[in-house]
Amino acid sequence: MTRYLYSLLLLLLSPFIAFYLYQIxxxxxxxxxxxxxxxxxxxxxxxxxxxxxxxxxxxxxxxxxxxxxxxxxxxxxxxxxxxxxxxxxxxxxxxxxxxxxxxxxxxxxxxxxxxxxxxxxxxxxxxxxxxxxxxxxxxxxxxxxxxxxxxxxxxxxxxxxxxxxxxxxxxxxxxxxxxxxxxxxxxxxxxxxxxxxxxxxxxxxxxxxxxIHIDDGDKLKLDALKAQIGNRPVWIAGSTHPNEHEQVIAAHQSILNQHPNTLLIIAPRHPEQFEPVADLLAQSKIKYSRRSNTYDKGCQVLLADTLGELKFLYGSATIAFIGGSLIERGGHNPLEAAASAVGVLSGPSTYNFSHIYPELVAMEGAIICHNKEQLGEQIISYLSDIQAAKVLGNNAHTCLAKNQxxxxxxxxxxxxxxxx
CATH class of the missing domain: 3.40.50.11720 (3-Deoxy-D-manno-octulosonic-acid transferase, N-terminal domain)
Structure with a gap:
């Protein structure tokens, strides 16, 4: 009987579900x-x-x-x-x-x-x-x-x-x-x-x-990206969402005050967010390039507006922030960064990965930041101490290898x- 009631409710909602998918x-x-x-x-x-x-x-x-x-x-x-x-x-x-x-x-x-x-x-x-x-x-x-x-x-x-x-x-x-x-x-x-x-x-x-592992094709793309970027500090914000893009950009602006040559790679979670993020960057008067276009060596942000590349993009950075966590979204997969021995920073909302984060944090491969100010402070700290960033990344990779x-x-x- 319960399934019949469930089915009836879905049927009653079907016009709204169809409208939402097709129109919105x-x-x-x-x-x-x-x-x-x-x-x-x-x-x-x-x-x-x-x-x-x-x-x-x-x-x-x-x-x-x-x-x-x-x-x-x-x-x-x-x-x-x-x-x-x-x-x-x-x-x-x-x-x-x-x-x-x-x-x-x-x-x-x-x-x-x-x-x-x-x-x-x-x-x-x-x-x-x-x-x-x-x-x-x-x-x-x-x-x-x-x-x-x-x-x-x-x-x-x-x-x-x-x-x-x-x-x-x-x-x-x-x-x-x-x-x-x-x-x-x-x-x-x-x-x-x-x-x-x-x-x-x-x-x-x-x-x-x-x-998870980085295959040879991804390694070739990563090498090409590193050659484009050159010798400059890099941090990455992967799988970001609305109301989080803004926090990441604000954190980057604070980082630029301490490390003016730093590049942020920002990878929105959904393709429909590529243009809104580009608009936010323009409004913030931040010079940016798009991954889908020609790379400008003088840019302050690289907008990763491509699909399926995030796993190897993490490998270009000194430190990684995993999105969906500074808002109440439950977070996204931190192990793609760990696969490249890149340390993880996350917001407090990680319930989607409650089977991963506790051990990753306990093994000192990840740090929880409770707001954009803490995020900016942690990144500034790790960009100032590259050895500490390497230790965080190696710990993350050790946690990954242990559980394979x-x-x-x-x-x-x-x-x-x-x-x-």
């Missing part, structure tokens, strides 16, 4: 208007039948899951792989990473009719979802059509847990549909069990986000389900 999000990013039928379960009838479906919500999950997906492709060359996502940037990254090696489409909104149509058309043999992409109707119709379900790299913050707990009956039904849940750690796993997951179906595999191996453990879970 579509105005900011025209990609939301493309392939719109897929949002309602309309996919090509010959698309990836009897495939392994892997769902990555957005570009961050695609980047994190790409090494795992490549291992799945290698381990199961005769299986068709369909990767689904929710955002145009995620879709573009899937195409960039895998080309024609996989099929792709948007995961339908969790309307009962859309989930049912999607599952009946695709007929997947295995559904793999990343992190906390838990959808009652998708799971229900997958199990009804004899499809195994696994949640990998599963995480559940205390805040999310309390949210699911409010809808205990619906959460319990979802948990009962999961064949195997591969969680970040025992603590996350216990939260899923408390929501109704059978304890025998939980495995603690660690986070695949630790299994989750991809192998997760692949074992997937293999066992494919071979059933």
């Amino acid at each position: 999000r579509g105005k900011r990013n025209i990609g939301y208007r493309s392939h719109f039928g897929e949002r309602f379960g309309v996919v090509q009838r010959n698309a990836a039948k009897n495939s392994i479906v892997i769902h990555c919500a957005s570009v961050g999950e695609v980047l994190a899951a790409s090494p795992l997906i490549k291992r799945v492709l290698h381990a199961h060359p005769n299986e068709r792989i369909l990767i689904t996502c929710n955002t145009p940037t995620g879709r573009a990254e899937i195409q960039k990473q895998f080309g024609d090696a996989v099929d792709l489409c948007y995961l339908p909104i969790d309307f009962a009719f859309a989930a049912k149509k999607f599952i009946r058309t695709v007929k997947p043999k295995l559904l793999i979802v990343l992190e906390t992409e838990l959808w009652p109707n998708l799971f229900y119709y997958a199990k009804k059509n004899h499809c195994a379900i696994t949640v990998v790299n599963a995480r559940l913050s205390e805040k999310s847990y309390l949210g699911y707990k409010r809808f205990a009956s619906l959460s319990r039904q979802m948990m009962q549909h999961i064949d195997v849940l591969a969680s970040h750690n025992e603590e996350d796993g216990r939260r899923f069990i408390d929501l109704g997951l059978d304890a025998s179906r939980m495995q603690s595999t660690g986070s695949i986000k630790f299994d 191996g989750a991809i192998n453990r997760t692949l074992n879970v997937i293999d066992s389900l494919v071979e059933q």
